[in-house]
Amino acid sequence: MKNLVIRNLSKTYFDVYAGTQVTAVRDVSLNVPESEFISIVGPSGCGKSTILNMIAGFIPHSSGEILVGGKPVNGPGPDRGVVFQSFALFPWRTVLENVAFGPKMRGVGRVEREKIAHEFLTLAKLSDAAARYPNELSGGMQQRVGVVRALANEPDVLLMDEPFASVDAQTRMTLQEELTRIWEAKRPTVIFITHDVAEAVFLSNRVVALSKGKVLEEIEVDLPRPRVWDDLNENERFKALTARVLQLVRSA
Amino acid sequence: MNTFLLKIWSGYVRLTARWPSIGSIAPFIPLIVAWWIVTELQIFPRVFLPGPVEVVRSFGSLVYTGVLPEYLQDSIVRLAVGAFWGIALGIPLGILIGLSKRAHTALYPPLLFFQAIGDIAWLPILVIWFGYGLTTMTVIIVYTVIFPVVLNTVLGVRSTSITLHRAALSLGASRARLLWEVVLPGALPNIITGLRNGLGYGWRALIATEIIVGTSGIGFLMFDARRGGSLVEVLLGMIILGILWYIVDAWILAPLERATGQRWGLVTR
Numbered sequence: 234m235k236n237l238v239i240r241n242l243s244k245t246y247f248d249v250y251a252g253t254q255v256t257a258v259r260d261v262s263l264n265v266p267e268s269e270f271i272s273i274v275g276p277s278g279c280g281k282s283t284i285l286n287m288i289a290g291f292i293p294h295s296s297g298e299i300l301v302g303g304k305p306v307n308g309p310g311p312d313r314g315v316v317f318q319s320f321a322l323f324p325w326r327t328v329l330e331n332v333a334f335g336p337k338m339r340g341v342g343r344v345e346r347e348k349i350a351h352e353f354l355t356l357a358k359l360s361d362a363a364a365r366y367p368n369e370l371s372g373g374m375q376q377r378v379g380v381v382r383a384l385a386n387e388p389d390v391l392l393m394d395e396p397f398a399s400v401d402a403q404t405r406m407t408l409q410e411e412l413t414r415i416w417e418a419k420r421p422t423v424i425f426i427t428h429d430v431a432e433a434v435f436l437s438n439r440v441v442a443l444s445k446g447k448v449l450e451e452i453e454v455d456l457p458r459p460r461v462w463d464d465l466n467e468n469e470r471f472k473a474l475t476a477r478v479l480q481l482v483r484s485a
Numbered sequence: 486m487n488t489f490l491l492k493i494w495s496g497y498v499r500l501t502a503r504w505p506s507i508g509s510i511a512p513f514i515p516l517i518v519a520w521w522i523v524t525e526l527q528i529f530p531r532v533f534l535p536g537p538v539e540v541v542r543s544f545g546s547l548v549y550t551g552v553l554p555e556y557l558q559d560s561i562v563r564l565a566v567g568a569f570w571g572i573a574l575g576i577p578l579g580i581l582i583g584l585s586k587r588a589h590t591a592l593y594p595p596l597l598f599f600q601a602i603g604d605i606a607w608l609p610i611l612v613i614w615f616g617y618g619l620t621t622m623t624v625i626i627v628y629t630v631i632f633p634v635v636l637n638t639v640l641g642v643r644s645t646s647i648t649l650h651r652a653a654l655s656l657g658a659s660r661a662r663l664l665w666e667v668v669l670p671g672a673l674p675n676i677i678t679g680l681r682n683g684l685g686y687g688w689r690a691l692i693a694t695e696i697i698v699g700t701s702g703i704g705f706l707m708f709d710a711r712r713g714g715s716l717v718e719v720l721l722g723m724i725i726l727g728i729l730w731y732i733v734d735a736w737i738l739a740p741l742e743r744a745t746g747q748r749w750g751l752v753t754r
Binding site for chain 2: 310314323338339369
């Protein structure tokens, strides 16, 4: 695991239909130490996914710097694992093969990579689904696979783009609790994108409120771990933090 | 009465579930019976419409003399050779056009132009270039097979979600690996559709070509029989065409579809 530094990051592009220059991300600077879990929260169109896509190397940035462990980002790479909102599992690969995909690309032999995949599937309580195809699983199970597939490749940073936005509310809470559990076990550096303020506070060490492509404020979340919803729902500190972030995001 | 029919139907459904081959033969039985009745009643003169018995007898004698097996083999080999080259050229071309905007801009318009000319329209010029032989037929079949394969491959490549490309790249896949791990399997259901269309058109083009330039094959058999006034053999040829396509579909295409797109949930059953 490594740290992530973003300096004066901007993204502008030319909107062909409007005929104007659009600024999606404006002068964003972030410092994410090793093994920290940070969330970037904001409404649709605030530029949060654009930031993640630039860190992942899927789209080029217009100006500024992105450094992972001191190394500048240049295109997608296995040092930055990504969990997608649409899961993005390979439909033609079994669950086991999906999780073993990263190690396979690294040239890890079959026996070894399947051992790694089984280990991570056990971590996500998915051992029974190993031989099944993604389309045979529920949305919640598919995203569990998505998370461990990224983790099994041992990335320096884990990038999560609204990963739980397309599962039902009950499943989402379970997945959030599982994610904190896995994070405590493996301590990856995580950048988590979401529009759900409570989710951001629940998961993170630090929440970055974003609006119109600009960072409004960074809020430290000093809640004890392990975190479970049954405790936090009644927790005054949690309520206060959530209200504070919500107020920030809505005011802008 | 109604429950009685339903019972028969449910018995039939259970029977075909146990022995699928019965399900593929049974629907033809009423057809054959109707044909047999029509010919037995002599509604049309026998010379114009021979019955099933005569056709089976002519099948026996053509197999016995070795003409039919030889012709059948000729037709199938021609289709296989043509289809092989059509697929071998069509899939890479389709992937290229599907992935590269430049290739699409440069190659798509001529592709549509040549698709419109049609296989048989090439025959006069091909006969002059290559004569009456395997080369002409192969070119015709490749020509026929390649368009559906290319166009469907392009569609398949383009319909694969960009997030799958991104997922593979961020898991460490190289561009070359991406082709094999994501682009090709993602396009496979469409490629098989292209194959199905291509082989169907190719099979028809082959018969037409054999009728015009052939010296052997099922198409030639039918045309030769017509010259000799033997409608029995013409009918036999037609039935063989149907059966052969049925076999290609049931033994090659349908299992391929079940093992890929349907298994992966990319197409609905």
